[in-house]
Amino acid sequence: MIAEFGLAALWLAAALAALQLLAGSLALTPRGAGLAAVVRPVAVVQGLLGLVAFVALIVLFCETDLSVKLVAMNSHSAKPFIYKLAGAWGNHEGSMLLWVTVMGLSGGFLALVEKRLPEPTMLATLAGQAFVSLGFYAFLLLSSNPFERLSPVPAEGQGLNPLLQDIGLAFHPPTLYLGYVGLSVAFSFAIGALVTREVGPAFARAMRPWVLGAWIFLTLGITAGSYWAYYELGWGGWWFWDPVENASLMPWLAATALLHSASVLAARNALRAWTIMLGVVAFSMSMVGTFLVRSGILTSVHAFAVDPERGSFILALLAINIGGALTLFGLRAATVTEGERFAPVSREGALVFNNVMLSATLGIVLFGTLYPLAAEAMGAKVSVGPPYFNPMSAIFVAPMLIVLAVGPLLRWRRDTFARVSGSVALPALLAAAAAVGVAFWTQAGLLPMLGLVLAAGLALASLLPLRGRGLRRTPLAVWGMVMAHFGVAVALGGMASDSAFSVEKLVASRVGETTAVGPWQVRLDRIEPVAGQNWTAMEARLFVSYRGGAPIAAFPQSRSFWTPPQQTSESALITRWNGQLYTVLGEQSDDGRWQLRLWWKPFVTLIWFGGVLIALGGLLALLGRVSSDLRRLIAREKIADRRQRQGR
Amino acid sequence: MSEQQKPRPWALWLPLALFGAFVVVVLFGLLRPAEREVASAMIGKPQPQFDLRPAVPDRPGLARADFTAGKPRLLNIFASWCIPCAVEAPQLARLAGQGVQIDGIAIRDRPEDVAAFLARNGNPFARIGADDVSSVQMAIGSSGVPETFVIDGKGIIRYQHIGEIREDQLPLILDKLKEAGL
Numbered sequence: 001m002i003a004e005f006g007l008a009a010l011w012l013a014a015a016l017a018a019l020q021l022l023a024g025s026l027a028l029t030p031r032g033a034g035l036a037a038v039v040r041p042v043a044v045v046q047g048l049l050g051l052v053a054f055v056a057l058i059v060l061f062c063e064t065d066l067s068v069k070l071v072a073m074n075s076h077s078a079k080p081f082i083y084k085l086a087g088a089w090g091n092h093e094g095s096m097l098l099w100v101t102v103m104g105l106s107g108g109f110l111a112l113v114e115k116r117l118p119e120p121t122m123l124a125t126l127a128g129q130a131f132v133s134l135g136f137y138a139f140l141l142l143s144s145n146p147f148e149r150l151s152p153v154p155a156e157g158q159g160l161n162p163l164l165q166d167i168g169l170a171f172h173p174p175t176l177y178l179g180y181v182g183l184s185v186a187f188s189f190a191i192g193a194l195v196t197r198e199v200g201p202a203f204a205r206a207m208r209p210w211v212l213g214a215w216i217f218l219t220l221g222i223t224a225g226s227y228w229a230y231y232e233l234g235w236g237g238w239w240f241w242d243p244v245e246n247a248s249l250m251p252w253l254a255a256t257a258l259l260h261s262a263s264v265l266a267a268r269n270a271l272r273a274w275t276i277m278l279g280v281v282a283f284s285m286s287m288v289g290t291f292l293v294r295s296g297i298l299t300s301v302h303a304f305a306v307d308p309e310r311g312s313f314i315l316a317l318l319a320i321n322i323g324g325a326l327t328l329f330g331l332r333a334a335t336v337t338e339g340e341r342f343a344p345v346s347r348e349g350a351l352v353f354n355n356v357m358l359s360a361t362l363g364i365v366l367f368g369t370l371y372p373l374a375a376e377a378m379g380a381k382v383s384v385g386p387p388y389f390n391p392m393s394a395i396f397v398a399p400m401l402i403v404l405a406v407g408p409l410l411r412w413r414r415d416t417f418a419r420v421s422g423s424v425a426l427p428a429l430l431a432a433a434a435a436v437g438v439a440f441w442t443q444a445g446l447l448p449m450l451g452l453v454l455a456a457g458l459a460l461a462s463l464l465p466l467r468g469r470g471l472r473r474t475p476l477a478v479w480g481m482v483m484a485h486f487g488v489a490v491a492l493g494g495m496a497s498d499s500a501f502s503v504e505k506l507v508a509s510r511v512g513e514t515t516a517v518g519p520w521q522v523r524l525d526r527i528e529p530v531a532g533q534n535w536t537a538m539e540a541r542l543f544v545s546y547r548g549g550a551p552i553a554a555f556p557q558s559r560s561f562w563t564p565p566q567q568t569s570e571s572a573l574i575t576r577w578n579g580q581l582y583t584v585l586g587e588q589s590d591d592g593r594w595q596l597r598l599w600w601k602p603f604v605t606l607i608w609f610g611g612v613l614i615a616l617g618g619l620l621a622l623l624g625r626v627s628s629d630l631r632r633l634i635a636r637e638k639i640a641d642r643r644q645r646q647g648r
Numbered sequence: 649m650s651e652q653q654k655p656r657p658w659a660l661w662l663p664l665a666l667f668g669a670f671v672v673v674v675l676f677g678l679l680r681p682a683e684r685e686v687a688s689a690m691i692g693k694p695q696p697q698f699d700l701r702p703a704v705p706d707r708p709g710l711a712r713a714d715f716t717a718g719k720p721r722l723l724n725i726f727a728s729w730c731i732p733c734a735v736e737a738p739q740l741a742r743l744a745g746q747g748v749q750i751d752g753i754a755i756r757d758r759p760e761d762v763a764a765f766l767a768r769n770g771n772p773f774a775r776i777g778a779d780d781v782s783s784v785q786m787a788i789g790s791s792g793v794p795e796t797f798v799i800d801g802k803g804i805i806r807y808q809h810i811g812e813i814r815e816d817q818l819p820l821i822l823d824k825l826k827e828a829g830l
Contacts, residue, residue, distance in 0.1 A: 235768065277663065281663070315671070319671055323667060323671075330660045370673055373676070377673060382793075383730045383731070383733075504764060595767065597767065
């Protein structure tokens, strides 16, 4: 019953999306103006119906209703409850349902709260949102029905990919989806603005909270995903330039650029066409990312999400949505009136530079991700890895970080380097000192060294915008910017430190033997079989001590799941303030030795700490923007109120 | 791309053109037949001359002379930074377990990375040469990693497998080895 109920809700939601598109479009014509009043309520109800369908699916998974095909394929009655819950979106159909649900809810929320934009732009925006949603509803209902029944009903489900049975990963995809789909609102805003040619500060202010919100979720999603890959895959690496990772990085790069260009548009009414373009590109990258993950046309560590046939459907959606938006852009952008002018050396100039560098990095990543496919079209197979991505992205990111150190200090419109040179002298000096120190006392390679130097300089420079301000009276948005930029420096420092100073040890060790890795002594104390709810494992007890200190126990496991049968290694991590010891238990060799893989990774945790700081910075900025918007709104209402009373 | 000058009209269509190129490329990727064999120009020809230093301390390096011992062998082109190479590792291990001689060439790699890769994924290789500038890879007609060549007992290249060897492709590889005289 619940499955049919959910399916009915989904069909109704799709029908309402069609109505929303139709009414929104017709309301823009003189004869259909009467329909305008329908659009907002329809958007709200559509979002709620999507939510109903999604909740129905969650209920089915929690009850392990095996008569539903999706549940039988992806769940198992012996699975821990939290993973039953996560199973609802840990698969193709469920995650697509989550996608349309979030899209519908965003549209509904937008319809409820956004009152600042001219009504035609809002109608076009909501129609655009409905158009994109409609495509995904069609995809769900026609080719990926999550509520399909199974007959006969199986006695037991087929389980969930054990790699996905992890608490971090249970919440990683929904977080990323909130980011991806949040950008759909920016996309719809861009469409709305192109249709009505209303591009200006009001448009940027309306769009900005959505971009900020989506960007925060993307940042958190990427940070969490990177940490997941780090400890779950047991390779000791934290970023693999894997197509699926790139798929989440590309929308983030576009959203970061959009965030900054929207600020320029909001503050100075410049960069009009460019902001619109980025609004289209950011969500396009989200859809491209989803396409790359879902279609499986690229080999990836995330092979569990692969399905080539559905790829064609998503590609068709991509072609219609992105192709349509870019055609509209080509037709209309020339008529978007020119924005305000500014000098090359100015806050706007620095932000434009940052935008171009971010876009170039995006291009590099997109090119590297797709190149194997393009090469294959020419008849050659290639695999593109870190030897391409690392130096190529550094070429554009390094200059961007230098400008990032200076940019926030520049004035809007026109400024000189001479004015800010005094302020940046100290960070520059620190960076130079770091360069000398790294070059003399370590054997760090060129890129890690560059990273450490930039991180040192930027960490200090990012705090400079607070100088000379009353800290209590500094707006939240400025605090947010400072924190996010500082987070960039922190994360960069972690990355550079990991690649410069990591120590790796691979040993075949007998029980009782001790191995040294960096400052650590690691003793293999015993190996024991252990069992969990749906797995068995060999577990090692390691006693590790840092510089001869008190021993700490670590328990890396080599796990075997039985539904479906699969081996995974569960690393054990010992975290200190200055880094992490990463231990992995491998296989037993014939002579009774156990393979141990050990890494000492100084300051590696800064990578994710920095990521969280960046997201927190975004959150502060969002709170600042929203509260000042609210204050402005209230003030405006008061004035209107007073006028009304005076009118009487 | 500041707006001090208006963008030229054609520049506004550039994004659409790029997106069109993207669609063409992925459409090709979607429509390609699952199994597609690209014959290397080197098939049926003897291997080029090469002599590579060892990629890891515990395995000898690799030279053309190693392939003329009379038995067909596999030559696997791999790299520690390549994810599909890790994916195919169990298949190589199975082949090695069945007594197939496998030699490797590590492309643009560092000894410690190769050692780590092998420790992680198993080491099916009898010999591993280090090809730091892809010169041997190019000469042998390989354009990417991973690729696997079947080389007969006289050092003649018999078959080139592009991309990772998947589980269902093991019989294919064994057939090709038999054709080469195993």
